[in-house]
Amino acid sequence: MKAEILVGGFGTRLRPLTLSVPKPLVEFGNKPMIQHQIEALKEVGVTEVILGINYQPEVMLNFLNEFQDKIGIKITCCQETEPLGTAGPLALARDKLLDGSGEPFFVLNSDVISEYPFKKLIQFHRSHGGEATIMVTKVNEPSKYGVVVMDEETGKVERFVEKPQTFVGNKINAGIYLLNPSVLDRIEPKPTSIEKETFPQIAAEGKLFAMVLPGFWMDIGQPKDYIAGLKLYLNSLRKKSSLKLAKGSHIIGNVIIDETAVIGAGCLIGPDVAIGPGCVIESGVRISKCTVMQGVRIKKHACISSSIIGWHSTVGQWARIENMTILGEDVHVCDEIYSNGGVVLPHKEIKSSILKPEIVM
Ligand code: GDD
Numbered sequence: 491m492k493a494e495i496l497v498g499g500f501g502t503r504l505r506p507l508t509l510s511v512p513k514p515l516v517e518f519g520n521k522p523m524i525q526h527q528i529e530a531l532k533e534v535g536v537t538e539v540i541l542g543i544n545y546q547p548e549v550m551l552n553f554l555n556e557f558q559d560k561i562g563i564k565i566t567c568c569q570e571t572e573p574l575g576t577a578g579p580l581a582l583a584r585d586k587l588l589d590g591s592g593e594p595f596f597v598l599n600s601d602v603i604s605e606y607p608f609k610k611l612i613q614f615h616r617s618h619g620g621e622a623t624i625m626v627t628k629v630n631e632p633s634k635y636g637v638v639v640m641d642e643e644t645g646k647v648e649r650f651v652e653k654p655q656t657f658v659g660n661k662i663n664a665g666i667y668l669l670n671p672s673v674l675d676r677i678e679p680k681p682t683s684i685e686k687e688t689f690p691q692i693a694a695e696g697k698l699f700a701m702v703l704p705g706f707w708m709d710i711g712q713p714k715d716y717i718a719g720l721k722l723y724l725n726s727l728r729k730k731s732s733l734k735l736a737k738g739s740h741i742i743g744n745v746i747i748d749e750t751a752v753i754g755a756g757c758l759i760g761p762d763v764a765i766g767p768g769c770v771i772e773s774g775v776r777i778s779k780c781t782v783m784q785g786v787r788i789k790k791h792a793c794i795s796s797s798i799i800g801w802h803s804t805v806g807q808w809a810r811i812e813n814m815t816i817l818g819e820d821v822h823v824c825d826e827i828y829s830n831g832g833v834v835l836p837h838k839e840i841k842s843s844i845l846k847p848e849i850v851m
């Protein structure tokens with residue numbers, strides 16, 4: 491089977507991290523987002539992953555060339571000359587997606603995280619005989635997603651409404667699809683939205699089905715959701731492979747720490763923390779609900795919560811970083827600084843406190 495991952499878009503909502511790397515390569519749980527997806531696809535027998543791409547293709551390709559040998563899967567790119575939306579890239583990759591087998595293919599948004607229950611998706615798709623299956627999940631705030639109205643028993647989709655202005659329902663498109671090759675006959679290689687054009691059309695013909703996704707789900711394309719998503723991911727990791735989680739009297743709840751990171755004496759870490767490779771966490775540091783990317787140094791007695799610390803940054807001693815502070819790559823926060831929700835662009839030095847959420851350029 492084949493799969494296409496939609497990796498276009500500028501990832502503006504995840505700035506300043508996406509100023510340094512394309513969104514799919516931003517680490518989540520100490521692995522690039524896209525790696526979680528490719529590994530799960532490989533597990534159900536996908537042999538080739540096609541990246542529908544329109545932004546920084548060189549950076550992506552360098553990473554993926556290395557990666558395809560490591561995990562043994564073919565990864566190819568299909569580059570757009572203009573953004574083709576969420577359906578156009580499929581038409582552009584038509585020849586790659588159709589291998590003559592008549593098998594359905596997967597399509598994934600690159601910023602969704604879940605346990606990727608692809609096996610169940612294949613089984614359901616084969617059972618209903620429709621043309622396309624989308625996975626759906628329940629959320630509290632459906633207006634920022636594509637909302638799906640479906641028959642609870644059969645899964646047949648009655649309506650698909652992208653970003654509805656008024657309440658339609660609370661089951662939303664999870665950005666994970668299995669499509670028959672015939673869907674490609676409905677799409678041209680021009681800017682097209684699968685949510686606004688293709689799905690409503692297939693639904694109107696009664697050939698679109700939806701399956702409620704078991705387990706957790708999150709679109710991690712915005713900092714708040716990224717931080718919330720890490721909690722869900724680590725919780726699921728605890729159930730599936732708890733050996734990957736850190737242990738010890740200095741750990742609270744679910745935490746992952748790369749084996750090359752160094753943790754000083756008297757730290758208290760957790761819950762819901764990921765610490766990347768080569769980090770140095772000096773003594774007496776308190777961290778909770780945070781992602782600390784590769785190569786970061788956190789100096790003595792700093793206290794960090796609900797924040798993301800970008801690659802190779804440093805946080806000074808006694809600093810307090812909280813409330814969705816996002817430090818870009820190579821940011822240096824001086825000693826005793828307070829940051830309340832500061833969003834700091836790469837390569838900055840922060841010498842005075844950030845008292846309210848704001849962007850520091
Ligand atoms: N190749 C390519 N070209 N990819 C694109 C383009 C493009 O022009 N535009 C967007 N994408 C990719 C994004 O990188 C992302 O992986 C995916 O398509 C969806 O785009 P987002 O910008 O993240 O959309 P969204 O989060 O507002 O809404 C989508 O995802 C929701 C679930 O997270 C929709 O599919 C909603 O229906 C859905 O509920």
Ligand code: MG
Pocket residue numbers: 599601709711
């Ligand atoms: Mg998204």
